Structures are given as C-alpha cells and as structure tokens.
Amino acid sequence: MRLEDGVSAHGAAPGEVLVLHGFTHVLAQEDVRRHVMACLSPEEEARRRAFAFPRDRDMFLLAHGVMRLALGRVMGVGPRDLAFTRDAYGKPFLAGPFEAGPGFSLSHSGQAIAIAIARAPLVGVDVEAHGREVPLEAMAMVMADAEVADLAASGGSARRKAFAYWTLREAFAKAVGLGLSLPRNAVSFRLGGQGPAGEGAPAVAHLSEQFGTAGDWHLHQCDLGPDHILAVAARVPGPVAWRLLPIESVLPCAGSVRAPARPVP
Numbered sequence: 001m002r003l004e005d006g007v008s009a010h011g012a013a014p015g016e017v018l019v020l021h022g023f024t025h026v027l028a029q030e031d032v033r034r035h036v037m038a039c040l041s042p043e044e045e046a047r048r049r050a051f052a053f054p055r056d057r058d059m060f061l062l063a064h065g066v067m068r069l070a071l072g073r074v075m076g077v078g079p080r081d082l083a084f085t086r087d088a089y090g091k092p093f094l095a096g097p098f099e100a101g102p103g104f105s106l107s108h109s110g111q112a113i114a115i116a117i118a119r120a121p122l123v124g125v126d127v128e129a130h131g132r133e134v135p136l137e138a139m140a141m142v143m144a145d146a147e148v149a150d151l152a153a154s155g156g157s158a159r160r161k162a163f164a165y166w167t168l169r170e171a172f173a174k175a176v177g178l179g180l181s182l183p184r185n186a187v188s189f190r191l192g193g194q195g196p197a198g199e200g201a202p203a204v205a206h207l208s209e210q211f212g213t214a215g216d217w218h219l220h221q222c223d224l225g226p227d228h229i230l231a232v233a234a235r236v237p238g239p240v241a242w243r244l245l246p247i248e249s250v251l252p253c254a255g256s257v258r259a260p261a262r263p264v265p
C-alpha cells in the first residue's frame, strides 16, 4: 500500500491518523541508507553524528529521514524542503510556509521508530522496547494513582501493563506538548482488552479539564514485533481511522523486511 492512498494534498484525510512504523534493520540496504541520509538537514546530520553509538545514530537517521519523507509525501513537497521549529518544551512543529501543515509526532526506542501524522495539531506517538530494564518503581513515579493501583494488583502481568500505561502516557504527553512535565494525575488510562470478553480499545479514564473531555481523545495501541510496544494518542473530532503503514511505504525497499503490528491483547 502506498502512503498516497487516501491522503489529501494538505494532510492526512479528515479523521485519519497515519502511523508509520518500522525497524532500523532496513538501513542494512545501502540504497535505503543513502535515500534517508539525503533527506536530513545539516542540523539533523550534526545531531546524528553527535551520538556515540552507531545504533543510536541509525535510530535518529531513520526516524528523522522517514518523518521528512512521510510529511513531504503528505504535503506534496520534497523531504528537504520542510522546515521545523520547537517550542520551549521541545515539541516539534512545521515552520515557515508549512506551519499550517498536519500535526505529527516522532518516537524512537531500541531498533524501532514510529511517526504519527494527522490533520489535527494534537497527535502523539510513543514506542518502547519493553525488554528494557526499567524498574517498575521508577515507571510508577510518573503514573496516575489509579494506574499504580492496577499495577499493584496485577502480579505477573504488571511489567507488561506498566509499558502499556507508559506508552499511552508518553503519546498523550507528546500530543499536548508537555512531555514529562505532564502532571501524573492530569490523565489516567484504561488499557485495551478489558471488556467482558477481553476486547476493547484503550481509553482515557480520567482527564483534567484543561485537556478537553475523555471523549475528545482517541487511543491506539499495538505490539511492533515481539520486543516493542506502540501507542498513539490523538485529539480528533468525530471517529478516527487508524492507518498503520510500514515505513517501507516511503522507502525504496527491495524486499519485505517488516515485523507485523498486532493489537495488544
């Protein structure tokens, strides 16, 4: 499937959230590496070079290259034509002639990257490698009281749930632009799979009124391969269509090298 399908000249189709996801191993293909390298601005190239480890340089390269390729495709301009700025909290925005363009968000962790794009400013994405050795106590320090209580009652599934809550929170925090400055009880989440038959999407359970009402927010969560978990949050009026695409949609990949995205049970 091509990214252009269903995408208007001025952003993702109304109500649609595009989520590109993939892994740094695509950079093993020389033509792919050259293609994304050619997209970076001089400032991004300087940031890429500043990372000490090759794996971090690759993660940054792929995330920013794919972000430019996808946004450029959505807006009908070349990836290097785009200009970006950041606010005081670090949230990136399109700048100059593109400032009225779509909302977007970027995340990188381990070998995975994800980019979300929507025709709405408040969209955030987070991907985490859930094998990372982060103490549960440290994660609980930024979670809402209701989420911490759920973890305490969850026994062996607490670690997996913690990453599900964590990614939803970071996706939301990026959508509203506050990052880790988001007060921990300003929002709490209900995880997916909590219906009577284990069904149901994740949802905002409680929300401080400055961020709207819980019904304004749409959440999506899925596994990316066996080691990563992804969450997307978007404040979009009306129903949302989540459109998950492998990054190969915007890359000159010869073969399929993707891992499947499957909903978190």
Ligand SMILES: CC(C)(COP(=O)(O)OP(=O)(O)OC[C@H]1O[C@@H](n2cnc3c(N)ncnc32)[C@H](O)[C@@H]1OP(=O)(O)O)[C@@H](O)C(=O)NCCC(=O)NCCS
Residues within 6 Å of the ligand: 060, 088, 089, 090, 091, 092, 105, 106, 107, 108, 109, 125, 126, 127, 170, 173, 174, 175, 176, 177, 178, 179, 180, 181
């Ligand atoms: C945003 C944040 C939660 C990122 O978390 P992370 O899991 O470590 O990293 P991710 O890869 O998922 O996301 C990083 C990307 O988020 C984006 N980002 C950074 N700050 C952001 C913010 N406040 N809102 C939305 N997006 C943000 C950037 O695109 C960044 O990637 P880049 O630096 O390569 O461009 C964290 O960096 C943060 O809280 N930053 C803000 C710090 C802050 O609040 N400062 C206060 C200044 S007064």
